[in-house]
Amino acid sequence: MKLEARGVSVTVHDRKLVENASLQVSGGELVGLIGPNGAGKSTLLRAILGIRAISAGRILLDGGDFLAMPPLKRANAVAFLPQERRVEWRLPAYDIVMLGRYPHQSGFGGPAPEDRAAVDRALDAVDGHGLVDQPVAVLSGGERTRILLARALAAESPLLLVDEPIAALDPYHQLHVMEILRERAHTGAGILAVIHDLTLVARFMDRLVLMNAGRIIADGSPADVLNAEQLASVYRISGSPPQRIS
Amino acid sequence: MKPLLPYPVLIAGLAALVGGLAFVSMVVGPATAGTFELFSMMTHGESDTAWMIMREVRLPRTALAMLVGMSLGMAGAALQGFLRNPLADPGVFGVSPAASLGAVLALYTGVSVQMPLALPLMGIAGALLCALLLHGLARRGGMLTLVLAGVAVSSLCAAVMSLALNLSPNPYAAAEIMFWLMGSVTDRSMDHVLLAGPLILLGWAILGASGRSLDALSLGEEAAASLGVDLRRTRTLVVAGTAICVGAGTAVAGGIGFIGLVVPHLLRPLVGHAPSRLLLASALGGGALLLAADILVRLLMFGPELKLGVLTALVGAPFFLWLIFRARTELES
Numbered sequence: 001m002k003l004e005a006r007g008v009s010v011t012v013h014d015r016k017l018v019e020n021a022s023l024q025v026s027g028g029e030l031v032g033l034i035g036p037n038g039a040g041k042s043t044l045l046r047a048i049l050g051i052r053a054i055s056a057g058r059i060l061l062d063g064g065d066f067l068a069m070p071p072l073k074r075a076n077a078v079a080f081l082p083q084e085r086r087v088e089w090r091l092p093a094y095d096i097v098m099l100g101r102y103p104h105q106s107g108f109g110g111p112a113p114e115d116r117a118a119v120d121r122a123l124d125a126v127d128g129h130g131l132v133d134q135p136v137a138v139l140s141g142g143e144r145t146r147i148l149l150a151r152a153l154a155a156e157s158p159l160l161l162v163d164e165p166i167a168a169l170d171p172y173h174q175l176h177v178m179e180i181l182r183e184r185a186h187t188g189a190g191i192l193a194v195i196h197d198l199t200l201v202a203r204f205m206d207r208l209v210l211m212n213a214g215r216i217i218a219d220g221s222p223a224d225v226l227n228a229e230q231l232a233s234v235y236r237i238s239g240s241p242p243q244r245i246s
Numbered sequence: 247m248k249p250l251l252p253y254p255v256l257i258a259g260l261a262a263l264v265g266g267l268a269f270v271s272m273v274v275g276p277a278t279a280g281t282f283e284l285f286s287m288m289t290h291g292e293s294d295t296a297w298m299i300m301r302e303v304r305l306p307r308t309a310l311a312m313l314v315g316m317s318l319g320m321a322g323a324a325l326q327g328f329l330r331n332p333l334a335d336p337g338v339f340g341v342s343p344a345a346s347l348g349a350v351l352a353l354y355t356g357v358s359v360q361m362p363l364a365l366p367l368m369g370i371a372g373a374l375l376c377a378l379l380l381h382g383l384a385r386r387g388g389m390l391t392l393v394l395a396g397v398a399v400s401s402l403c404a405a406v407m408s409l410a411l412n413l414s415p416n417p418y419a420a421a422e423i424m425f426w427l428m429g430s431v432t433d434r435s436m437d438h439v440l441l442a443g444p445l446i447l448l449g450w451a452i453l454g455a456s457g458r459s460l461d462a463l464s465l466g467e468e469a470a471a472s473l474g475v476d477l478r479r480t481r482t483l484v485v486a487g488t489a490i491c492v493g494a495g496t497a498v499a500g501g502i503g504f505i506g507l508v509v510p511h512l513l514r515p516l517v518g519h520a521p522s523r524l525l526l527a528s529a530l531g532g533g534a535l536l537l538a539a540d541i542l543v544r545l546l547m548f549g550p551e552l553k554l555g556v557l558t559a560l561v562g563a564p565f566f567l568w569l570i571f572r573a574r575t576e577l578e579s
Contacts, residue, residue, distance in 0.1 A: 051471045075474030082468040088330040089464050089519040102462050102473040135519070151465070155473075 001062055001158040001190065002026040003048065003078060008057035010040070010047050017043045019214045020057070025192045027158055030185040032201040032222075033194045035211035036235055041194045042083060044211070045161050048192075049080055075103035079155040081162040083194075085144055090135035093147045097122055097132075100154030122154035125180055142173040149177065153184065160184065162193045166200070178204045202226055210234065253523055256516055260530035264312065267537035271308040272300055274541055302435070309439045310431040311540040311554075312533045313446045314499045317491035319532020320525055322506025323513075324453045327460035327521030328484045329389065335507040336492040339380055339392065339485060340399030341373050345496035346427060347403040348372025353423050354410040365426075366441050366497040372403075373493020380485050392485070429500035429555025431540055442494040449491025450529070456483040457522035464521065502555045504562025505532050511569050 004024040010017045018040040025031045033041050046052035048059050050067045059066040061077055069077075079100070087096060100122065101115040111119075123129050126146040136144055145165065152160060162181070166174040174197065182204055185191050195201050201208060201222060208225040210218040212234045218225045232238050251259070287296040321336040329338070336342060349369035352358040358365040376399055383395050407427070414420040459480040462470040471477055492506075509531040510524055517523040536554070539561075543552045 046468065049472050051468055070474075071471070071476050072474035075472060078472070080469065080472035082466065082472070084466045084468060086466060087464055088466075089514070089521065091464055091519045095461075095518065095520060096465070099462055099465060099473065102458070102475070105458075148465075151469075 001077065002060075003066065003159050003190065003192075004060040005044070005048050006058045006060060008044065008047055008059065009055050010043050010052055011055040016214050018047060021211070021214075021216045022057075023192075023209050023216060023219060025159065025190045027188050027190045028185060029206045030182055030191045030193070030204065032205035032208045033192055033211065034196070034198070034201055034208055034225075038213075039211040040214040041211055042163050045080070045163055045192070045194060049078065049161065050074060072103050075155070075157075077157055078159040078161060079152045079157040081149055081152040081160075081165060083163040083167070085141075085148060087136040087144075087148075090137050092133055093128065093136055093139065094119070094132035096136050096147055097128070097150045097154050100151040103155060103157075118156050119150075119154050121156075122150040125153055125183065126150040127176075141168050142170065145169060145173070145177065149180065153180075158188070159190045160192075162191065164194050164196065166195060166197065174200060198226060198231075251516065253517060257526060257530065260527060260534065263534045264316075264530050264537065267534055267541065268308050268312055271311065271537050271541050272304045275299070275304065275544055306434045306436050306439050307431050307540065308537070310434050310442070310499055311536045313439070313443060314431065314495040314502060315505055315536025316529040316533035317446050317449060317495040318502065318506040318536070319509040320450060320453055320529035321488040321492045322532070323510040323521070323524040323528035324456060324460065324484050325488060325506075326510050327524065328456070328463065328480065329393070330463060332511065333507070335504075336488055337400065337503070337506075339376070339396035339488060340403065341376050341380075341396075341489045341493050342496045342501055343400045343403035343407075344376030345369040345373035345493045346501050347407055348375075349426060349497055349500070350407045350410050350423050353426060354414060354419065356419075363437055363441065366438055366494075369497025370442070370445065370494050373489055373497060377486060377489030377493065380489065381482065389481075392481075425553065426500050427555075428553035429502040429558075430551075430553045431499050432543075432551060432554075434498060438498045442498040445494035446491045449487045449489075449494065452483050452487030452490065454487075454525060456480050456487065457525050459483075460521035460525075500553075500555055502536065503559045504566060505535055505558055508562050508566050508569065509535060511566075 002024060006022050008021045009019050021040070021044055033044070035041055043052060047054045050059070061069070066074060097119050098111055098115065101111060101118060104115060105111065123132065126149055128146050128150050131139060131143055131147060136147055139147065149165060152162065165181070166177050169177065178200055181191055181193060185206070205222055207220065208218070208222050209216055210225050210230060217234065218230060228238070287293065318336055322334070325334040325336060325338060326332055346369070348371050349365050352365040352368040357368070379399065380392060380395060383391055411420050411423055414423065459470065459475045462473045462475045463480070467477060510528045513527045513531050514524055517527050536558070539557050540554055543554055543557055546552055
């Protein structure tokens with residue numbers, strides 16, 4: 001499956017947050033969306049998902065108009081892990097992960113056996129079986145991220161968009177989450193992830209899309225995108241680009 | 247952290263509690279028609295009188311206490327889930343004050359004297375007008391707009407009700423308005439039940455349809471939207487459902503506070519904190535609590551009968567304070 005943004009602009013009060021942005025993500029690839037704070041990365045993700053209204057451009061799923069699809073069909077195709085990690089009420093972690101099955105459920109009767117199986121697989125992926133009975137509110141930041149990631153994985157959708165999945169995690173958990181995402185891409189999912197850590201994106205991502213001031217200014221392999229010139233002009237830092245370890 | 251009782255057992259238990267209290271409410275009454283008097287009438291050839299009391303006096307009272315209590319409990323649970331705020335209650339959108347205003351105007355203008363059913367009808371009209379206004383706002387603005395508009399509508403309704411009291415032609419009319427505002431299910435007829443009942447059922451059905459989206463909203467609006475929740479539809483369901491069932495309830499019973507605020511708090515841990523499961527549990531809990539309060543009002547016999555709304559606020563407010571105090575760490579997290 002292929003999700004494509006074509007010439008997307010998002011304007012709020014005459015301020016262009018995203019301008020003429022085009023990118024695509026296909027099944028099996030792990031794509032990093034990078035750029036400095038305020039570049040428009042999260043806004044672009046929301047625009048692609050239809051959470052944020054777009055002022056120009058189109059979002060296409062396998063060539064069809066994604067935003068014209070009914071919300072549940074969209075949810076079936078593309079799962080999303082927002083930056084917001086707050087969970088209301090003291091819902092146990094298992095129920096939170098089960099919410100990932102929302103687009104698959106009719107609302108009548110409890111969860112079906114395949115829903116439970118999918119939740120189990122998602123919990124396997126994040127190593128979260130030990131947390132299922134605890135309310136998410138009492139979990140540590142790392143545990144909470146893993147449970148919320150499991151929620152996004154439980155949908156088992158062909159495409160996954162994640163917004164800063166490793167923010168505020170320690171190095172071990174950052175690597176853990178990146179490995180989960182890579183694993184998921186290897187099994188055929190297309191993943192677009194906003195990530196700030198340039199070392200990790202160079203190491204894990206198949207392709208990088210670099211944004212600055214609302215525009216996409218580079219799209220290619222980590223080695224091509226993370227060159228000294230880009231780093232200097234976009235991030236205002238100097239140094240040698242990180243190396244890919246494989 | 248698993249709930250103590252499985253959900254079906256909890257619901258069955260609460261339903262049995264409502265049924266039991268409804269039965270007690272049918273047979274308990276003031277001394278002249280207390281339980282024993284009622285049974286002795288039945289066994290001494292006066293069963294017609296006994297049945298008449300039950301059918302004409304107790305049945306509407308019981309049915310209304312149950313319907314209104316259930317509406318308040320369910321709407322409170324739906325609003326707290328939707329606004330993701332444990333302090334939300336059915337009055338938050340100004341629906342109850344609007345319904346009260348309609349009823350007060352019926353009392354003030356004297357229409358209710360010529361036509362008794364004008365009072366609940368005008369109350370329902372007030373609630374529906376308020377709901378339409380909110381619906382218009384909800385289509386364009388966000389949640390905050392809606393809540394602030396609710397505050398404004400409430401204030402305006404309170405002001406107009408004060409004006410009606412201020413200008414009331416004689417002290418009796420003013421007293422009548424005051425008493426009505428306190429909330430009660432005493433001296434209602436089956437006409438009231440038949441008038442409000444269908445609307446209340448409709449409101450429940452609408453609120454029930456929002457349940458699953460409320461669960462998804464625990465993750466925040468963005469995540470819910472990405473799961474396929476239509477936020478605008480959910481908002482319409484919650485606002486319309488609340489306006490219809492609480493509006494119709496207020497129109498026949500007056501303003502009854504704290505049920506919608508307290509009951510969801512009490513039952514939330516028992517349903518594993520899931521907003522969708524809380525809807526039905528909280529409805530049954532609200533029904534049970536208001537039935538119990540109405541029975542208590544009849545048994546507490548000193549001077550004039552205590553108004554139901556006075557009792558719920560008198561007991562509910564300190565209880566709510568205690569709840570907040572106990573749960574303050576949870577609320578702040």
